Amino acid sequence: MDWLILAVLAGFFAVIWFRISGTLNYKWQWDRIPNYILRWDEEDGRWVANLLLQGLITTIRISIYASVLALILGTILGIARCAENLAIRMLARTYLEFLRNIPPVVVIFIFYFFLSEQIVAAFNIEGWARGIAKQEGNGIWEFFFGDMRRFPSMISGVMVLALFESAFVGEIVRAGIQSIPRGQREAARSIGMSWLDEMRFIVLPQAMRKVIPPMSNQFISLVKDSSIISLISVQELTYKTVELVSSTRMIFEAWLTTAALYFILCFGLSLLFRRLERVPQR
Amino acid sequence: MNPGASSIIELTGVSKYFGPFKALDDINLSVMTGERVVVCGPSGSGKSTMIRCINRLEEHDEGRIVVDGIELGEDTQNIRAVRQDVGMVFQQFNLFPHLTVLENLTIGPIRVRKMDKARAEALARQYLDRVHIPEQADKYPAQLSGGQQQRVAIARSLCMEPRIMLFDEPTSALDPEMINEVLDVMVELAGTGMTMVVVTHEMGFARKVADRMVFMEAGRMVEVAPPAKFFSSPDSDRARLFLDQILEH
Ligand SMILES: Nc1ncnc2c1ncn2[C@@H]1O[C@H](COP(=O)(O)OP(=O)(O)OP(=O)(O)O)[C@@H](O)[C@H]1O
Ligand SMILES: [Mg+2]
Numbered sequence: 001m002d003w004l005i006l007a008v009l010a011g012f013f014a015v016i017w018f019r020i021s022g023t024l025n026y027k028w029q030w031d032r033i034p035n036y037i038l039r040w041d042e043e044d045g046r047w048v049a050n051l052l053l054q055g056l057i058t059t060i061r062i063s064i065y066a067s068v069l070a071l072i073l074g075t076i077l078g079i080a081r082c083a084e085n086l087a088i089r090m091l092a093r094t095y096l097e098f099l100r101n102i103p104p105v106v107v108i109f110i111f112y113f114f115l116s117e118q119i120v121a122a123f124n125i126e127g128w129a130r131g132i133a134k135q136e137g138n139g140i141w142e143f144f145f146g147d148m149r150r151f152p153s154m155i156s157g158v159m160v161l162a163l164f165e166s167a168f169v170g171e172i173v174r175a176g177i178q179s180i181p182r183g184q185r186e187a188a189r190s191i192g193m194s195w196l197d198e199m200r201f202i203v204l205p206q207a208m209r210k211v212i213p214p215m216s217n218q219f220i221s222l223v224k225d226s227s228i229i230s231l232i233s234v235q236e237l238t239y240k241t242v243e244l245v246s247s248t249r250m251i252f253e254a255w256l257t258t259a260a261l262y263f264i265l266c267f268g269l270s271l272l273f274r275r276l277e278r279v280p281q282r
Numbered sequence: 283m284n285p286g287a288s289s290i291i292e293l294t295g296v297s298k299y300f301g302p303f304k305a306l307d308d309i310n311l312s313v314m315t316g317e318r319v320v321v322c323g324p325s326g327s328g329k330s331t332m333i334r335c336i337n338r339l340e341e342h343d344e345g346r347i348v349v350d351g352i353e354l355g356e357d358t359q360n361i362r363a364v365r366q367d368v369g370m371v372f373q374q375f376n377l378f379p380h381l382t383v384l385e386n387l388t389i390g391p392i393r394v395r396k397m398d399k400a401r402a403e404a405l406a407r408q409y410l411d412r413v414h415i416p417e418q419a420d421k422y423p424a425q426l427s428g429g430q431q432q433r434v435a436i437a438r439s440l441c442m443e444p445r446i447m448l449f450d451e452p453t454s455a456l457d458p459e460m461i462n463e464v465l466d467v468m469v470e471l472a473g474t475g476m477t478m479v480v481v482t483h484e485m486g487f488a489r490k491v492a493d494r495m496v497f498m499e500a501g502r503m504v505e506v507a508p509p510a511k512f513f514s515s516p517d518s519d520r521a522r523l524f525l526d527q528i529l530e531h
Contacts, residue, residue: 190339191365191442192366193389202378
């Protein structure tokens, strides 16, 4: 099945290729692409990541952090959606409807200007990050967050993406919570458990196990959606590709390569999740 | 009943509505410490609703409910205090499927009573012995038979060392051949002097352990009588009709 999908895709690209070469008289320069993934640094005498790989790494980093944050926010939101208190429920509902009925790009800009920029400014994250960037031996920071001078923009990106995805994660969590039979909660209450313990030890563990498949899909969506934050100048894969295209004019090569990188990342993730789901559950 | 004896559950003028529907209608019941009360009545008569009010899984709308000296109201601390003292066994067992038998038993003592793990496990094993399934401690509920699951559920409640046990049709979801293993455990529990309120149609069990029978219909307590009288010559026609029906088969 997986191979079939890959074969169809390959065929599709072959046709497009043929048309572009024939009709547009486009001069392919595929040989230059690898250089933009890995580049031989003459001064240091070692291989370093160039634009595309840098972008890919940033995309992966941002995806991971945003997923964790989205999972936390989404869980809170999901719980709020099931709350007995009407005000809390309405608040969560409003947030969801806001995200559902406004185009993602607009949402991203609103979150960016109204929220993450304010937070970055309020905590003086910019100054703090620059301080770290100047220090020697900031290897650990660089490993986790890349170039520290870009840290504020990256944090903004993570926050914006997590806020955006949290609404959908919240809906998944809500469905999971509501799928837990009433009797489970009554049993927990009848032994005197507090609301918090009931959630933490009885409801959420069961709910989360049930929603692993839709949650995996949401995570893959998040990786794809991360390309939107190139609009707020986060230097992830899409942003870097735009940069590459504008400086080299290799429109088709660059975008196809980027498409392939996203594809490998997301398809690989879906294979991985499918395998994990097949691990026998008790 | 002797008014001097201490009553541990006291329902006074309790009514409960589901929307416009009156599920409980002016219930007055006082259960003495150590007493065993068996509640029966036709389906929809409010038996479950009544015992669920005792640990506030349902909120009553009128009247007062006092359990072990604590009045049930809005105060969540009071409610939790009462629930720790009142065990409940459900028709559908309601074991936690993601936890092992042992974890099902220890989660209450550890999280609610703040007991340390080793002591909680010792306690859990002791109660698994009491319900005759010490060897199932490390299995998951789904791996047990219905009768075993219900005994685990009883042990789970007992691990909180409650003063009162409520049972809501504990054998109704069981295959006939498993009913007795659960009833046996309940009879043994009655022998320890536990205060019990049991909703059941198992009249053999009722004869054996009940101090008092309560017959309900349409949200009212129609008849309250000692079992000997209740089974031989009930006052109300309703109760007689009901007994004829269930004792037939
Ligand atoms: N959550 C609820 N919402 C609305 N009506 C309810 C609810 N729970 C119970 N009822 C109604 O209240 C009445 C009493 O229900 P209850 O479950 O107490 O009866 P029961 O005597 O336990 O019956 P059974 O023998 O079938 O368990 C029924 O008519 C039922 O339809
Ligand atoms: Mg019932």
